[in-house]
Amino acid sequence: MATVVIPAHNEETVVGAGVETLLDGAEPGEFEVIVVANACSDRTAEVARKAGARVVETERPGKANALRLGDAACRSFPRVYLDADVRLSAASARALIAAARRPGVLACAPVPDMDMAGVGWLSRRLHKVQERLVEPTRGLAGTGVYVLSEEGHARVFPMPDVISDDGYVHASFAPHERVVVPEARSLVRPSRTLSANLNRRVRVRMGNRQLEELGRPVSERRLSLGDLWALLRARRVSPLDAGCFLAVLVMDKVLTRLRAQRGGQVSWGTDATTR
Template identity: 70%
Template sequence: MNDAADEDVPPDPGRSGERWPVVSVVVPAHNEEAVVAAGLRRLLAGTAPGEFDVVVVANACSDRTAEVARRAGVRVVETPVPGKANALRLGDEVCRTFPRVYLDADVELSAESVRALVAAAGRPGVLACAPVPVLDLDGVGWIARRMHRVHDQLIAPFRALAGVGVYVLTERGHARVFPLPDVISDDGWVHGSFAPHERVVVPEARSLVRPARTVSAHLNRRVRVRLGNRQLAELGRSAAEGRLRLSSLGALVAGRKVSPSDAVCYLTVLLMDRALTRVRARRGGQVQWGTDAGSRAQPGG
């Protein structure tokens, strides 16, 4: 490895009596002590010993992320080098099998959903897949809650592999994506690597996504998304979201899928989002990958 990463290496599954894994799971984690234990518990609940090969990559952490992950019984790679793309590459290097699941540490995915994703990845012609996201709006502010509901419906037709917190690659699909470049939007890069018929959304699988609790936290995320989309465009990869139009919002209101007040909340935040993006882009558009405390629970585990 190129940056002095340290890995915990458990016994060979073949010698320990464990089964050979049916899937590898990479979890990049930067200061995720507050959420990583709960996510790993849900991921591993009901699994057979060795069924899932799980690697948590603790990158540039200043908290107990690595310790908490080790207590969950998974492999841990530690590196002082920050960056999600780097963490994904390091975890990918030590995976034991295909298909491979790439899972954000703050997103929860059950073993049943993983198995459904593995089954979908085995279908002819499928190179990549993702679950259907479910928003956990517990603790989200009133304005942010309205805005999230509108935004989720607007981007649903374009999302596929992006914005779900999880994507799965077959061995052939992996060859399209890796080595992963240093991009802001890794899921956008992955989404743009496949034609629509090569990527599928698996309705039997669900990922629990915790959106930003406040408008301020959401704006920080959205600026990052827009800058990431610009970077993808420069690299020749289309953004997963497509271009959101006011007519689409009008159709949601006309169809009574969202209320007029929901739409007003969304438009207000959208204008703030675009103004902040222009300001930050003029300043150079530098974005560092880190933890969004605005969607986190209190530390535990």
């Protein structure tokens, strides 16, 4: 048995389908699914139970807290940590678990597939450029799923109260200790509107700053304008794509700076445009 932990804050519209997708085609007892209904005011816990998950409920908000509670309820390794709005099939979960059992592999993640249904034209361009930029150095962050071996788990948990849990996990391992498993895919719903995109990007940027302060920078190499220019020269993105991306990049940097100056805190929230 492998255990899957799903932190869920007011996720009644998606958590049931996520659990059902994972368990569909699974052998009896193959996966134990633990949903942590975290400070929910909706039917998340009820829906998760009906879908076949064991539910842990808490009134304390915060994704890191939900992950710690779910992790404490686990009984086996490797352990899969899955976002409530991300779909992962049983076959992909098996591939990830098999990878995490290989010698020397402490953590792994799938390749994300983007569900672009309902995404606005500007957001489509932003996600296209972002995906092209991160492809060569894709890691554990941004896939909605990561898996830890027992040795890898000891390095990550108990997880501190960080904004970016997947960034923290990624930064906890050297490149040779973490792998992206190409035969495993996760279905991720990106932000559909410009406003939602900006909120997410500000959150990511502030989360990355926090990790740098903790001595765990997410990336060994920062993306640069040169990377964007290389995509343009290779005609993998259009000038309009690049222009939209740069404009939003400037906006999110300004918003991040303003929020930091005002002492703004980033809390665990739900992007309603992806539900």
